[in-house]
Amino acid sequence: MKKLGNQTYEFQNPVYIKHCHTMVGQKEMTGPLAKYFKDYFIDDTFGEKSFEKAERKMLLTTIQDMIKKNQIHIEDIDLYVGGDILNQLVTTNFVAENLQIPFLGVYSACSSITESMAVAGMLIDGGFGKNILCSACSHFSAAERQYRFPLEFGNQRQAYSQWTVTGAGCMLLCGERCDSPRITRVCIGKVVDYGVLDLANMGAAMAPAAANTLLAFLKDTNTSVDNYDLIATGDLGKLGSDIFRDMLEQENVMIGNNYIDCGHMVFSASEEVMQGGSGAGCSASVFSAYIYHKLKQKKFKKVLLLATGALMSTTTNQQGDSIPAISHLIMMEA
Amino acid sequence: MKKLGNQTYEFQNPVYIKHCHTMVGQKEMTGPLAKYFKDYFIDDTFGEKSFEKAERKMLLTTIQDMIKKNQIHIEDIDLYVGGDILNQLVTTNFVAENLQIPFLGVYSACSSITESMAVAGMLIDGGFGKNILCSACSHFSAAERQYRFPLEFGNQRQAYSQWTVTGAGCMLLCGERCDSPRITRVCIGKVVDYGVLDLANMGAAMAPAAANTLLAFLKDTNTSVDNYDLIATGDLGKLGSDIFRDMLEQENVMIGNNYIDCGHMVFSASEEVMQGGSGAGCSASVFSAYIYHKLKQKKFKKVLLLATGALMSTTTNQQGDSIPAISHLIMMEA
Numbered sequence: 001m002k003k004l005g006n007q008t009y010e011f012q013n014p015v016y017i018k019h020c021h022t023m024v025g026q027k028e029m030t031g032p033l034a035k036y037f038k039d040y041f042i043d044d045t046f047g048e049k050s051f052e053k054a055e056r057k058m059l060l061t062t063i064q065d066m067i068k069k070n071q072i073h074i075e076d077i078d079l080y081v082g083g084d085i086l087n088q089l090v091t092t093n094f095v096a097e098n099l100q101i102p103f104l105g106v107y108s109a110c111s112s113i114t115e116s117m118a119v120a121g122m123l124i125d126g127g128f129g130k131n132i133l134c135s136a137c138s139h140f141s142a143a144e145r146q147y148r149f150p151l152e153f154g155n156q157r158q159a160y161s162q163w164t165v166t167g168a169g170c171m172l173l174c175g176e177r178c179d180s181p182r183i184t185r186v187c188i189g190k191v192v193d194y195g196v197l198d199l200a201n202m203g204a205a206m207a208p209a210a211a212n213t214l215l216a217f218l219k220d221t222n223t224s225v226d227n228y229d230l231i232a233t234g235d236l237g238k239l240g241s242d243i244f245r246d247m248l249e250q251e252n253v254m255i256g257n258n259y260i261d262c263g264h265m266v267f268s269a270s271e272e273v274m275q276g277g278s279g280a281g282c283s284a285s286v287f288s289a290y291i292y293h294k295l296k297q298k299k300f301k302k303v304l305l306l307a308t309g310a311l312m313s314t315t316t317n318q319q320g321d322s323i324p325a326i327s328h329l330i331m332m333e334a
Numbered sequence: 335m336k337k338l339g340n341q342t343y344e345f346q347n348p349v350y351i352k353h354c355h356t357m358v359g360q361k362e363m364t365g366p367l368a369k370y371f372k373d374y375f376i377d378d379t380f381g382e383k384s385f386e387k388a389e390r391k392m393l394l395t396t397i398q399d400m401i402k403k404n405q406i407h408i409e410d411i412d413l414y415v416g417g418d419i420l421n422q423l424v425t426t427n428f429v430a431e432n433l434q435i436p437f438l439g440v441y442s443a444c445s446s447i448t449e450s451m452a453v454a455g456m457l458i459d460g461g462f463g464k465n466i467l468c469s470a471c472s473h474f475s476a477a478e479r480q481y482r483f484p485l486e487f488g489n490q491r492q493a494y495s496q497w498t499v500t501g502a503g504c505m506l507l508c509g510e511r512c513d514s515p516r517i518t519r520v521c522i523g524k525v526v527d528y529g530v531l532d533l534a535n536m537g538a539a540m541a542p543a544a545a546n547t548l549l550a551f552l553k554d555t556n557t558s559v560d561n562y563d564l565i566a567t568g569d570l571g572k573l574g575s576d577i578f579r580d581m582l583e584q585e586n587v588m589i590g591n592n593y594i595d596c597g598h599m600v601f602s603a604s605e606e607v608m609q610g611g612s613g614a615g616c617s618a619s620v621f622s623a624y625i626y627h628k629l630k631q632k633k634f635k636k637v638l639l640l641a642t643g644a645l646m647s648t649t650t651n652q653q654g655d656s657i658p659a660i661s662h663l664i665m666m667e668a
Contacts, residue, residue, distance in 0.1 A: 313420065
């Protein structure tokens with residue numbers, strides 16, 4: 001590896017995203033990306049007794065389907081790196097128990113998929129494994145009742161709120177050359193806090209983190225936004241994306257039509273989802289389905305994925321702390 | 335690096351624990367390790383408005399003291415890898431915001447210190463940094479009310495329960511040779527679940543994870559327990575340590591006087607602490623103070639540290655799930 005600037009690492013050895021798989025809920029299948037999502041489930045509980053168990057079944061099924069479909073031998077997987085947004089990372093922990101692969105749990109809220117990919121990529125580049133499994137996921141009903149209100153309460157949603165994506169994305173990173181997209185650089189984020197206090201306003205809390213990491217990456221690599229076919233943030237939503245654009249403009253970085261936000265594009269616009277999707281499963285599923293597909297087809301050749309995570313807890317919020325956020329960046333080439 | 339067996343990695347490049355620092359609460363200063371703990375605070379709130387903010391101040395102070403005392407330039411620290419046991423990793427996240435070092439949050443409950451050291455060590459061995467900061471911490475009052483009961487409830491403690499350590503440990507891992515203990519091997523744990531359902535019985539839930547990882551490591555490295563001056567588990571407590579010994583004996587591994595448990599030794603025996611200490615700060619502070627000191631003095635020459643983490647949440651517990659656990663192992667040489 002080669003360190004560029006303060007936060008960016010360039011891989012010297014091959015790190016390929018050999019396989020990807022994703023599963024989503026019913027609502028995501030009514031959105032514009034439905035044709036890219038292959039597997040889904042209708043009942044919010046997935047036949048389980050709780051939303052938390054449904055999330056777990058969704059993640060396990062996603063990984064098992066990827067393993068089965070691609071005839072991967074589970075004993076060939078050196079490590080599993082993953083995270084989710086339920087307390088104590090329980091979805092990923094319980095799935096790791098089922099898989100029996102040596103496991104590293106990571107947490108950066110909705111940036112967990114890019115943190116997993118960054119850690120796994122660095123370990124492969126450093127020679128610590130030929131095959132590393134990564135994953136992230138979220139479930140609307142499980143997340144909503146943990147972070148905000150009981151579903152039965154039926155609260156009115158703020159105009160600037162987002163809707164947690166029910167979805168899981170997983171991938172197998174591989175240290176051998178293959179005909180798949182390659183991870184070439186990663187940029188590790190710093191935690192930033194612009195003083196947002198409102199738990200419903202995730203986009204505003206996370207936009208500064210995405211801007212901070214993208215600006216650091218552009219500086220470290222001496223590149224401009226025009227050098228990339230696609231720059232995708234994870235789950236800023238419509239409002240957060242606008243703030244992100246504004247913050248970049250203030251630094252004279254004009255981001256154009258090559259910019260998308262996974263949260264903004266995953267749902268059809270409605271009063272229910274307001275600013276769009278959020279959650280660790282948002283960037284994980286949109287990347288694993290839509291972006292990965294386009295990279296494979298070489299429709300996109302150089303992609304930056306910046307998932308963003310809000311790092312508060314309900315306790316810090318109740319105690320009056322503002323919401324810190326982080327964004328880790330992954331650069332991929334077709 | 336060189337992979338040994340299925341779970342163990344041997345570093346080929348220097349990875350040294352250049353500096354360590356620790357801070358504990360008042361109760362820890364009345365225990366047998368008091369002379370190794372240099373910094374402590376008396377008031378449980380550390381002058382803050384909540385226990386959670388006190389935990390944060392404790393971790394930040396510990397890291398800042400290490401930086402100041404050893405004249406470390408913060409800009410020379412490439413990465414910060416750390417975790418804690420509060421929901422959403424808030425203690426470490428907020429401290430990372432303060433430090434402004436590129437940050438990777440990790441979670442494996444009370445095994446967070448060895449996960450941090452393993453990830454940081456692998457990244458240094460792989461060339462991803464010369465200096466990486468690691469930390470873990472816990473605070474009795476913050477942990478107790480999050481995981482079990484409000485403190486005001488004054489519940490009776492079970493005979494097999496443990497007492498969360500109020501303490502923080504941090505260290506600077508360094509890729510340049512120096513006169514400090516060296517990390518030579520790490521073993522990444524698998525998640526195991528032996529069906530323990532009782533949130534108060536952490537020792538029984540975590541002992542199988544420690545046994546599982548130690549047996550894997552001994553097999554991978556073709557060594558026996560007699561090859562090490564010290565084998566330390568993180569926070570099994572008295573009961574958990576006995577279960578750990580029993581499980582090893584069943585596999586014909588007879589662990590002798592070279593075995594200690596950080597949780598068992600951190601407090602003086604009392605009805606209050608029952609089986610001893612627990613929490614991410616237990617192994618972090620006992621290692622950073624006592625074990626590191628003895629390694630520096632070359633009283634211990636070859637040490638295995640196996641911190642152990644119970645990976646349930648209160649929700650999984652209330653939904654009837656048993657408690658999965660993990661243990662990551664670090665091998666150090668004086």
